[in-house]
Amino acid sequence: MSKPILKVHQLTKHYEVKATNKLFSKPTSVRVLSDVSFELMEGETLSIVGESGCGKTTLGRCIVRGMDATSGQVMYHTENEEEIDFLGLRGKAFKKYRKNIQMIFQDPYSSLSPRMSVYDIISEPLLANFKLSKAELDEKVTLIAEKTGLNVSYLKRYPHAFSGGQRQRIAIARALISQPRLIVCDEAVSALDVSIKAQIINLLKDLQKQFQITYIFISHDLSIVQNISDRVAVMHLGRIVELAPVDALFDAPKHPYTEALLSAVPEPDPDYKKERIILEGEVPNPANPPSGCHFHPRCRYKTDRCVQQAPELQDIGSKHYVACHYAEQLNLRGVVHGEAANQ
Structure with a gap:
């Protein structure tokens, strides 16, 4: 029986919004997330669905700490059976576990630096988290490029030279290079053509089996959700x-x-x-x-x-x-x- 890799407990996110047409108005508190709680089992795919504005993306970004939650806990179960509050980590402790939780963003073009080559984009997480020689770096980048279906001869090119499907493969390779246990996929295929969507979905499923990855899959496309998910949360x-x-x-x-x-x-x-x-x-x-x-x-x-x-x-x-x-x-x-x- 699989064990929990993540326990989200009463996760809440508020925004303070001030009315633009009133000079002395008080800020209004907008609750984007309200006491969201669930368990995520190791090796499963949990999809988050709902209409635009329901808080799907905010939930994903709060979990990976792309934005700060107002309150709540994200309890991460380490490989050593320890349970730590991921939101409470700071400094070296945060850097130690940060590589285990990655995110694939909705728009691959805006999430990839136009000034960096594909090689630099994919290798950046390794440079930030590990001490590797140039030969070791080349080996790992080449291997993950092959696993994600990227032509190794294109690694010196820049993101503008690729199609949407190829850029999403680059984003997937970047997320996988540090060997994370959990990946949050935020509308990872919504901007792609139907045939390319199928390729990327099949790629994600194959990589999950090969590397024992856990997914949080955020989407509004219920046909894809039905195909890829083990469980579904409706927001x-x-x-x-x-x-x-x-x-x-x-x-x-x-x-x-x-x-x-x-x-x-x-x-x-x-x-x-x-x-x-x-x-x-x-x-x-x-x-x-x-x-x-x-x-x-x-x-x-x-x-x-x-x-x-x-x-x-x-x-x-x-x-x-x-x-x-x-x-x-x-x-x-x-x-x-x-x-x-x-x-």
Whole structure:
């Protein structure tokens, strides 16, 4: 049985926003993340999904310390079975473990320095974390370039000379070169063509098997999420509203928001027609969230209880967690596959 590599506990991120049209106005606190908690098992792929502005990218960046969280803990389990608070590390202690948690960004071109060659980009993490000879450096860069499908003869070129798919391979090679245990993929394939997406997804899965990597895969493309994930966490307005194994979530969602997201997944069968659930109303303002369940203004199943009382994320069985008062009573629709889709 796999063991946890990461435990995120009540991770919260606030921004102070001041109104631009009022001279003496007080800053408004905007909660981008609200008490997010989950465990990440070693060797698995946990996908984070949700509409734009739900806090997916902020969660990923807070975990890797690309930005500072307001409160909460990210407990990292080392290879020596130690448990350390990654957010609390400073100085040499932080540098010691920083190489174990890496990130692949959404836009490979903006995340790669145009003034550095591909060789320098890939080798930079090694220079920052290890003392290697020039021969050892060349060997490691060449090896990881080959593993990620990069032409070794192109290592002296610069990022502008490559296509989007090739630049993403460079970003993946840079993330892998320090042999991390965990990689956060932030919309890593969203800007790529369909055929290139498939290549990069297959590459990530092959590298995971080869190097025993754990992924947090942030995406809005549920078709890709279904293909690559072991578990899926659905976020809405800075909170996780559903967390479940991928098959359970796609076949039998328990939160109305998840049901609406799944209804937008395209079906490969042109003869099958399904009802698209259109969420009515405005997306709630994170600076002034609604009372009770934050999804209730757009939920077609809401009751007075939903308006007044916020639901907790609870286990309803088989490691399926849902933040909904009526998760076990509602009969929600998932993604229909195979023969059932034609009935």
